[in-house]
Amino acid sequence: MSADVLVEVDGGVALLTLNRPEHLNAYTAKMGTLLSQAYRDCDEDDDVRAVVLTGAGRAFCAGADFSSGATPFDAPDENSAFSASPIDPAAFELRKPVIAALNGHAVGIGLTIALQTDIRIVAEDAKYGVVQVRRGVIPDCMAHWTLTQLTSLGVAAEVLLTGRTFTGAQAAELGIANRALPAEQVLGHALDMARDIAVNVAPMSAALCKRLLWDSAIHGYTPRQVATLETLLHHRVMGTADAREGVAAFVDKRPPQFSSRLSSEWSALPEP
Secondary structure, three states, X not given: OOOOEEEEEEOOEEEEEEOOHHHOOOEOHHHHHHHHHHHHHHHHOOOOOEEEEEXXXXXXXXXXXXXXXXXXXXXXXXXOOOOOOOOOOOHHHOXXXXXXXXXXXXEOXXXXXXXXXXXXXXXXXXXXXXXXXXXXXXXXXXXXXXXXXHOOHHHHHHHHHHOOOEEHXXXXXXXXXXXXXXXXXXXXXXXXXXXXXXXXXXXXXXXXXXXXXXXHHHHOOOHHHHHHHHHHHHHHHOOOHHHHHHHHHHHHOOOOOOOOOHHHHOOOOOOO
């Protein structure tokens, strides 16, 4: 990967780092392209069991980049491939758990990218906000949907319509973040969580669980539809090598050695 997005894989965990610290990791189209490619690569790599997304330096991502003097909010020309959701796939579309370690400020698209991840750990004293309405545009990266799923319509309305900023501690209180910690502890906590997943969670189980979790929100499944899918997916994993290994490792009090490979064994979820 380019220096703007660093990728390091170790012990089943891929660490993706937004790496423009001199600009507080301000978002550029190039960064979005690189992050999208990193997501795709991680999703296809069986050696990656979990992904952590963070920022270099003292910020996660301070929002759109204005350093060149040109505003990213100029009208696109007719040949532009502009998309308000430039990260493709979104983090929730990956089959691997994605944890955002928001080590510092995350504003605008910096926060809306993180809202697409499965788990968010934030710095308690840093600044967060979806501020686009204060810049004359509107929120992006599906924030009108992700924020409502994570919190409630009322909280999403307050955050999106006011464009106000708030601390990491307040983000946790609102349900936007899973946990708020001192900034210096954020990345370590996220990596510990990812390593635990990489060692102790079966890859296929994680992928099916994540897909059912997000698809239930996307498609608005009823509880009984979810029950049907849970039964169908149990039939897919019961009696497999991973199911036998998970039980054996638990009984033997040892780390499991799961062998499922998403790259060759994955198939999409059935219809409920």
